[in-house]
Amino acid sequence: MAARRCSFSTVFLILLSFSVVNVAHSQETTPINANNVAAAHNSGKDTEGAAAAEETEARRAALHKEGASARGAGAAPLAPQAKDDFQEELVIRPLHSGDIYASFHFRTLWESDFMTRNKVSHYRLFPKSLGQVISKFSVRELHISFTQGYWRTMQWGQPYQPSPPGAELWVWFQDSVTDVDGAWKELTNALSGIFCASLNFIDSTNTVQPSASFKPLGVVNVTDHRFLRYATLPREIVCTENLTPWKKLLPCGSKAGLAVLLKSEKLFHSSFHSQAVHIRPTCQDQECKTPSWELRQTLNVVFDMYTSAQGKREWSLFKMFSRTLTEACPLASSSKIYVDVISNAEGEQIEVSPATPLLSQNVVLGDRRTFSVYDLTQQVTFGTLRSLNLLIRWKSNEGDMLRPLLHAERYVAGYGLHTGEIHTLMFNNHPYRSFPVLLLEMVPWYLRLYIHTLTVTSKAKDNKPSYIHYQPSKDRLRPHLLEMLIQLPPNSVTEVTVQFERALLKWTEYPADASHGFYVGSSVISSLVPSVVAMNTNITEERPLFSNFFPCREESSYFVRVYTEPLLVNLPTPDFSMPYNVICLTCTVVAVGYGSLYNLLTRSFQVEEPSQGLAKRIANVIRKMRGVPPL
Numbered sequence: 001m002a003a004r005r006c007s008f009s010t011v012f013l014i015l016l017s018f019s020v021v022n023v024a025h026s027q028e029t030t031p032i033n034a035n036n037v038a039a040a041h042n043s044g045k046d047t048e049g050a051a052a053a054e055e056t057e058a059r060r061a062a063l064h065k066e067g068a069s070a071r072g073a074g075a076a077p078l079a080p081q082a083k084d085d086f087q088e089e090l091v092i093r094p095l096h097s098g099d100i101y102a103s104f105h106f107r108t109l110w111e112s113d114f115m116t117r118n119k120v121s122h123y124r125l126f127p128k129s130l131g132q133v134i135s136k137f138s139v140r141e142l143h144i145s146f147t148q149g150y151w152r153t154m155q156w157g158q159p160y161q162p163s164p165p166g167a168e169l170w171v172w173f174q175d176s177v178t179d180v181d182g183a184w185k186e187l188t189n190a191l192s193g194i195f196c197a198s199l200n201f202i203d204s205t206n207t208v209q210p211s212a213s214f215k216p217l218g219v220v221n222v223t224d225h226r227f228l229r230y231a232t233l234p235r236e237i238v239c240t241e242n243l244t245p246w247k248k249l250l251p252c253g254s255k256a257g258l259a260v261l262l263k264s265e266k267l268f269h270s271s272f273h274s275q276a277v278h279i280r281p282t283c284q285d286q287e288c289k290t291p292s293w294e295l296r297q298t299l300n301v302v303f304d305m306y307t308s309a310q311g312k313r314e315w316s317l318f319k320m321f322s323r324t325l326t327e328a329c330p331l332a333s334s335s336k337i338y339v340d341v342i343s344n345a346e347g348e349q350i351e352v353s354p355a356t357p358l359l360s361q362n363v364v365l366g367d368r369r370t371f372s373v374y375d376l377t378q379q380v381t382f383g384t385l386r387s388l389n390l391l392i393r394w395k396s397n398e399g400d401m402l403r404p405l406l407h408a409e410r411y412v413a414g415y416g417l418h419t420g421e422i423h424t425l426m427f428n429n430h431p432y433r434s435f436p437v438l439l440l441e442m443v444p445w446y447l448r449l450y451i452h453t454l455t456v457t458s459k460a461k462d463n464k465p466s467y468i469h470y471q472p473s474k475d476r477l478r479p480h481l482l483e484m485l486i487q488l489p490p491n492s493v494t495e496v497t498v499q500f501e502r503a504l505l506k507w508t509e510y511p512a513d514a515s516h517g518f519y520v521g522s523s524v525i526s527s528l529v530p531s532v533v534a535m536n537t538n539i540t541e542e543r544p545l546f547s548n549f550f551p552c553r554e555e556s557s558y559f560v561r562v563y564t565e566p567l568l569v570n571l572p573t574p575d576f577s578m579p580y581n582v583i584c585l586t587c588t589v590v591a592v593g594y595g596s597l598y599n600l601l602t603r604s605f606q607v608e609e610p611s612q613g614l615a616k617r618i619a620n621v622i623r624k625m626r627g628v629p630p631l
Contacts, residue, residue, distance in 0.1 A: 084110040084125040086251050086332050088258045089545045091371075093340040094350050094392055095156050096401035098305035098313045099271065102320060103160045104258060105545035106250055108295040109282070125331060126295060127249040129194055134279065134293075137187045140227070141172040141216050144191065145276035148238040148268070149302075150565055153407050158365050160546045161298045163274045164522035164563040167197060167236035170214050173227040184229045196241040198233060205445060206521075207231040208481045211469045213440045213526055217551060218280035219288055232442070232521040234566040238273060240264045246275050249297060250329075257329030257376070258337075261321040262299065272302040278549075296549070313394040325388040328376035335376040338544060339392065342370055351393040354383065364547045366531035366558045367402070371544075403429050405529050406437070406488075410522075410564040417502055417572045420447075424496040424523055424564065428488035430530060435557070436466070436487050437527040439496065443480040443520060445473035446503040446571065453499040456484070458492050475503070502571050510573065520567035528557040 086108050093101040110126040123131055133139065145163035169188070177183050184207070192199035211225045243264055247254045254262055267273055276298045284290035303320055305313065317324055328335035338360070341350045358373040374381050374388065382388050407427040414420035426437060443449060451470060456463045467485035471478075488494050534555040536543065550559040612620075620630040 084108065086125050086329070087334040087545060088329060088332050089334075089336050089338065090258050090261075091160065091338045091340070091544075091546045092390070092392065094315070094394065095302070097155050098394075099156070099302055100305075100315045100320065100392070101156060101159075101300070101302050103301075103546060104262070104297075104299040105160075106259075106297040107545050108251070109284075109292050110295070111284070111290060111292045125251045126293070130249065130277075130279065130295065133187065133190050133194070137183045137190075138174040138177050139171055139187070139279070140174050140281070141218055142279040143171070143217075143276070144169045144195070144278075145274060146195070146197065146236065146238045146242050147272075147274040149270075149272035149274075151272055151274075151302075151563070153404050153562070155401075156302065157402065158404050158560065159300060160364075161274070161276060161300055161549065162561045162563055163276055163300075164232060164234070164524075165566050166232060166234035166519075166521070167199065168232050169199065169202065170228070170230040172216050173229075175224065175227060177227065180227060180229070188231075195245050198236055201233060202231045204478050205476065206233070206442075206479060208442050208471070208479060210440060210481070210483060212467065212483050212485070213438055213524060216280070217278075217549075218294075219283050219291065230442075234519040234521045238275070239268070243267065243275065246277070246297065246299075249277070249295075251331045252329040256327055257332060257335055258325070259329070260325065261317065261323055263321055263323060266321050267299075267301055269307070270301050271304045271307075272300070274298075274300045296545070315392045317389050325376065326382065326386055332377075336544075337374040337376065337388075337390070338371040338546070339374075339390065340369055341372055349395055351395055353391045353393075356381075360544070362544055362547050363531075363533055363535060365560070366405075366529060366533070366535070368533050405430050406525070406527055406560055406562055408523065408525050408562050408564045410567065412567050412569055417570060419499060419501050420569070421497055421499045422567070426486070426488060426494045426496070426525060428490060428492050428494070430490050432490050433530045434487055434489050435527060435530060436485055437525050439482075439484045439486060440524040440526075441480070441482040441498075443473070443482070443500070444518070445475055445477070445479050446505060446518070447480075447500040447520065447569065448473070448503060449480050449482075450499045450501070451482075453497070454482075455497050456486060456494065458489050458494040463487065463489075463494060502569070504572050507574060507576075510576075514573045514576065515570075517568040517570045520569055522563040522566050525562040525564070527560055527562075528554065529560045531556060531558050 087106070089105040091103040091105070093103070095101055108125050112126070134142070145161075145168045147163045147165050147168075150165050151159055151162070169191070171184065171187065173180055173183060181204075185203070188199045188202045191197070208230050209225050209228055210230055214228060214230055243262070247259060247262055250257075250259050252259060254260060278294075278296040278298070280294055280296075282292055282294045284292055303315070325337075339350070339352050341352065352372050356372050356374055358375065360371045360373050361368055362371065363369075374390070376382075376388070379386075405428070407429065409425045409427075411423050412420055413423055422441075422443070424439070424441070426439070428434065449472075451472075456465060463486060465484040465486050467483070469481070469483040471481040473480045482498075484496070486494060486496075535552045535558050537552050537555060550561075552558055616631060623630055
């Protein structure tokens with residue numbers, strides 16, 4: 001009976017649930033039927049109203065159906081799909097010294113607006129980790145680079161993407177951010193986790209707000225420098241743990257396309273290695289009706305002729321990267337390799353095999369260059385072996401290299417550990433044109449600058465800067481910031497000198513290797529250098545990625561940013577061996593004194609009988625043997 005009552009209750013519950021579902025369904029469909037009736041009633045009175053009602057009903061039904069299917073599939077709320085595009089390029093430039101320069105460029109364009117409050121939930125090609133960071137911290141532009149080595153401008157010429165040794169980060173925030181310093185601190189911690197770097201060591205002591213340098217590279221020209229932050233870590237070491245997360249940001253990772261060449265064993269066995277990430281808003285058309293976000297990942301590497309090529313002026317993809325190319329990235333709309341076939345000022349040609357009929361002339365860094373182009377999206381590029389291994393040979397070792405028009409150097413002068421002097425040299429190699437440069441110096445607080453000793457000389461004459469912005473440092477709070485606009489005469493060397501005094505740090509502020517010294521970040525020099533040929537000012541025209549990073553607004557000049565060497569300065573360092581000696585001496589005294597006292601307090605004493613003589617002991621032994629009691 002109990003089982004029968006249980007079965008009856010189960011059947012009753014099932015019937016009750018079906019009735020509830022039917023009532024809910026009828027309530028859900030009732031408004032649609034009412035709208036249909038209303039539309040039919042209005043159709044008898046007004047034909048246009050009926051058409052509008054039918055169109056509205058059709059849209060509502062379509063959205064209802066699409067929403068139901070999306071909910072069934074567990075998809076995100078309905079939103080128009082944003083268009084995105086991915087391109088990849090590799091530029092190979094043989095250097096006059098026999099070394100070879102390879103520059104990777106990966107660009108992801110996404111028609112999305114992070115500046116609005118609408119949250120973006122669907123990511124296809126754009127990495128979600130960076131998208132969430134941009135949206136959370138209201139970032140307008142973000143530029144970060146990790147560099148190992150120093151770019152030798154006089155031997156290699158100007159790079160496509162300049163960067164200083166160590167780590168560099170500069171960010172433009174949106175004007176809606178109220179606490180910029182707080183957002184900057186949280187952003188550095190987030191980026192430190194994304195790129196496995198020491199960016200969490202960025203604080204107020206190595207962060208500045210430039211007033212004239214580092215203008216936005218995107219479409220929004222913000223002039224309020226309160227929303228700009230710039231910081232460097234010149235001692236940051238770049239290694240495989242930084243390269244791995246950088247490759248994971250690519251749509252194809254390192255599984256296909258040009259990224260398969262990024263083998264860490266070969267990249268870090270080079271003279272120079274730099275990887276960077278740039279995020280900025282761009283325009284798709286001239287009127288900027290279609291804004292989009294651009295993520296550009298660049299990797300520059302210089303292979304030494306003697307360590308990688310065994311002293312031969314002959315290179316190949318396999319010799320550089322230990323791999324060859326077999327396919328393009330399936331998600332890339334464009335995948336190309338450019339090889340610069342001009343090596344010196346006389347136009348000496350570079351022999352490349354297999355040969356390609358595609359040649360391209362582009363204006364790069366104020367000069368017209370000729371490139372051999374290999375399109376990886378065409379199967380004919382890989383040949384019958386379905387593998388591409390470019391072979392590059394120099395036809396001649398003669399000729400002079402094209403000298404860069406702008407070059408800079410920096411060093412520390414003086415003796416002792418009390419005072420010193422910083423010298424910055426800027427070279428204008430143009431034979432008859434002068435041009436202005438913007439110099440930025442960021443000096444740590446423990447080098448106390450004597451700003452009254454600042455001198456600028458060109459050709460043994462004083463060169464008065466037209467603009468000077470100086471922000472003094474505060475001990476343990478912020479560094480020195482010095483910005484100057486200086487006119488460089490033609491074919492001249494301009495020297496900027498300033499004296500400083502070394503501060504004595506607290507003993508807890510010294511690093512573990514205090515005798516190694518303290519690093520001072522590179523100076524930054526920005527300028528519009530005169531161009532040999534007319535530059536292209538159309539920002540929407542289709543051009544190679546390596547030639548359109550910096551916006552060009554004048555046909556007669558192009559933008560160049562130059563970094564000097566970082567400085568290594570010795571500070572007054574205490575003898576850290578003295579605490580060790582004191583500890584050892586103290587421990588010895590304590591051990592000897594306390595040990596003796598402890599033995600006296602804890603040892604038990606017993607009275608011993610005086611020892612017997614030798615004759616008596618022998619007599620007792622004899623008496624014992626005879627069974628006679630001892631004496």
